[in-house]
Amino acid sequence: MLKFSNLTKTFGDKTVLDDVSFQITNPNNLHVLTGESGSGKTTLFNIVFGLDNTYQGTYELFGIDSKTYKKQDWDHLRTHKVKMVFQDFKLFDQLTVYENLYLSGDFEDEEIYSILESMDLLNLKNEYVKNISGGQKQRVAIGRAVLGSPEIILLDEPTGNLDGMTTEKIMNYITKLKNKGILFFIITHDNSILEYADVIFKLEKGKLYSTYSKNENDYSENIKESNQLEYVKKNKHTFKYTLLSMFRKKNRLFLLGVPIVIMLMLFILSFTAFQAASLDSFTSFFSGIDSKTIVFNTQSLTSEAEEELRDNNVLISNDGNRIAFSNEDITKVASIKNVDKVEAVVEGVQSHYDYEGNRFESRLDYEDIPTFLKKDLDQIRNGASITFPLMAQTVPSSVIRNYNSNNINIILGEFPNDNSQEILIPDLYAFKLINAENISKLINTKISLDVTSAENHSVIEKYKIVGIYDTGYKRNLSPSYPIYVGYAPQNNLQSKLNESSYQFHVQNYKINKATEKYTETITKDFEHFEQAMGTGFDQMIVVVDNEEFFNSVYNELKKMFPKYQFTSQYDLKNGDLSYIYRSLVRNLVIGSVIIAVIIGLTVIFLNKGYIYDRTKEFAVLFCQGFSKKDIATMISLENGVVFSIYFFIAYSLAALFDVIFLNHSKYGYLFSDLLTLKNVISLFSLVVIIVLFSIIWGIKGIRSDNLVKLLKD
Structure with a gap:
């Protein structure tokens, strides 16, 4: 099973293994390796377990040169054929005793309970590993290694934390298993183990000596002539482990989530506001003309x-x-x-009189502002005022819905007819007229205005209010808002x-x-x-x-x-004016990308740190035969679930903040699309991209040599 020929291993100028040659062929024997601390025993085990291949000489495992094994071959070997019990156990502290065994491979409960009972751990099956003693952890690690009856089990100081009675019990159990064909190779300083040994090796000054052998040469190993492993496909509990691990680390994920949720919330609000501001440019540019x-x-x-x-x-x-x-x-x-x-x-003639030549202008001073408006018009407190001049529409009423050149947003009523005494008033003027918020009752009412006639006489004229338009005063207050009268031809031919x-x-x-x-x-x-x-x-x-x-x-x-x-919708996107459209699109894309990158990098670094902190956990999975692909699947699954939850929480908080504060501020219009499906999908898509980059970067940082180093430390 194991064969070493002229094996040499050095660390700098120090030779740890010096031209070592030996073989272990009889699985019915219990093999023990002794030697002083630092003599190279653990180094030899790391080579056996495939954690170290920087040596000279040859090491054959199951008749195949170990250096020809690929990474996936070693994943298979560690899953099914070769197990190792480390001095520091390599257990998952956040999982129970039972879960540590169950999640290490595809095993039936009957087998797991049988081993727990043999290790005197059945009463601790639901206890978290972090709460049990060192001796109990040692037994859990041995029990996990025994599961599935691998062909080789390596034990590095397996009784270092056990009392004498437990040592005897475990060694009797190991003796039974080795009689079933499992090859045990043990590193120990415990002399009580030597009495169970069939073969004893001693490592001293880089040389390996056999100090005792009962019947190692009485067994003839049957090695298949093949340079490939026979793969047995068994499922790993990748998804169960990920979900269970997440649940057990919920407090840690919560602490990680606080800054991420805050950053996502800021991202959601800033992106929505930027989109709205940019789309406002689109709207003002395109809304004046229909398709x-x-x-x-x-x-x-x-x-x-x-x-x-x-x-x-x-x-x-x-x-x-x-x-x-x-x-x-x-x-x-x-x-x-x-x-x-x-x-x-x-084109472009904006007359300040009606079809009869009458002119009019009203003024709103701060002291005349209705009480409910004062907080929104506070900026005109210091002597400024808002004026409402009479102004004629620039296009006939027959086409004004098609070509609304002034981008007037009517909230009540209609545009005035041509050559008429009908008017379209701004909402602020409507508030002034009735000193109340409910202005709908003004539609189709007549008011008298003190106008200046074409002959410069002051006269009273009656006008019918047929519509009210939105000034958008809450987001951008202008010093003047027209009272629109109907179109009158201005050609003066x-x-x-x-x-x-x-x-x-x-x-x-x-x-x-x-x-x-x-x-x-x-x-x-x-x-x-x-x-x-x-x-x-x-x-x-x-x-x-x-x-x-x-x-x-x-x-x-x-x-x-x-x-x-x-000028048409087609020309705005494809004709001479398309450069403006492209500029708006470019600014929208660049701005969105900048916001996503700034927030994304912060989130990526936070998540990268979390993944980095878990490398020891991944190293334990690695020694259980989990491949880098399995670990990548776990990271992807966990990030997908966790960030979906973070995104939902962040969006909920953003919506709540909008309802409580933003919606009542002068910037509320920037967040009117916050809960639209299109906005949610856009933001979620960007978060998915951010998470994908985070996952790719995180996985890229999980290198096999780093995991091996953690296992060897």
Whole structure:
């Protein structure tokens, strides 16, 4: 079974084993190794058990050179064929006596109880190992080694902690087992063991001597001619051990969990807030236009058209034919199949009067603020105020739901109709009007406003409140919020179609020869100028009747107006404006990654420390035949369960903190998506990635040589 040929082992300049040659073949003999402390007995056992292969010479185990065994071969050998009882027992203190035996391999309860009874441990089966004496631990370690009837059992000072009566009992038990074919090889200083020995070796000054042999040579070993082990597949209690170990270490996991839960909670809140702030940029950028609408104007060209003009030294930004759209342009667009609505407007004109020319502005000073609002408007305490000026919508009511250029978020009612005395008021103005939080009753009521007429006279006009919009004052207070009136056309065509206006354009286009030539279609004469001015409306809003036909309408418009830059949901993500979209996405991704990395590294280091502290435990598993793969499975399972619990607790605390505090603060809007399924999944996915990195790093640090070193120390 064991054969050593010219075995030499050195530690630096010290030779521990010097050209040792011997063999052990008879499993019916009890073999004992004696020698002074430090003579190399434990070193020899480490070689036998496969913990040390840095030697010269040959060591054959079951007829095979041990250096040809792979790591998985040694895992199999330690599981089924070769067991070792260490001086310090290598038991799991957090487990009971029974669990230490049960979890060491795939054994039946009947066998376990039989060994416990033989070792006089049955009454201690449910006692935690940490609570029993050294002698009792010694017996548990021996009992664990005997389980499964391995072919070789190595015992390093097996009676060092036992009294005389127990030693006799254990040696009688070992004698019975060795008569069943288990080879026992014992290191001892206990002379009482020598009387049980069949073969006694002495290690002295690196040399091995046989001092006594009863019948070692009377046995002929039958070695199969094979250079491979016969594997017997048996299950290990990997999952049971992991779950049981977690339960027994719950106090330790709780202490570890406190900083991790705090970090995860901060991660959840910071990530949610950052996402909300970033998505707020997305919302303000994209929400003004829906997926069926295309907007373009005569003064905004595509990047390709702008580049071509620059290359030709043309210093204006139009197509050289139009200043504004003509009635013919509008009719052509309206005739495109699947176009639902077409509106032409003057782009960017924000008038501060209603359709009759009336102007109005209200003011809210700190002393006039309703009591329930004072805490939110505290910043205007020192002489500042909030104004509410009259302002007209920039697009007709027919398309304002499709192209809400001011990103107005209506919370009650509707937009005002065109050319009407209807108004859409901000929520703060509504609070001022009724000095109460319930503002819904203001919808469809009429109020009198002291306005300034077009002739600069102070008159009283009645306006109907048809809607109230959200100002978002809690998160960002502005000094001014418009009271919106309905759209009124602002083209002022007659003021544009006169000789002075024509001459202005002529002179403006004479900035250089290239520009003058490029615009000659417009400035050739007044008639051409009149055609170029068209309706005076330079922006067109086109709404498709069905999103399914958006692409076909879009392509038709591009054929008609190839040089114009279009604004649509498609263009925001794919066209000239896509760089803004990509920038927002990039910032969102980078910011999310930075937050995840900062929090993740902290969590990873905490978990790494916990895994590192468990290396001694893993070393014990290693000597029981558990492979690195088994240990990796245990770490992965435990981290998966533990971090799922940590994540649940952290999310619950974050939600509670939001309800108690954040939701009532001016930053509450940043956490409105905290409990949405999408946010939970995103955060959990990031935590899974963090845990995976932690597991990979932790497992990478568990090297076989480190585990062996712990076993040898």
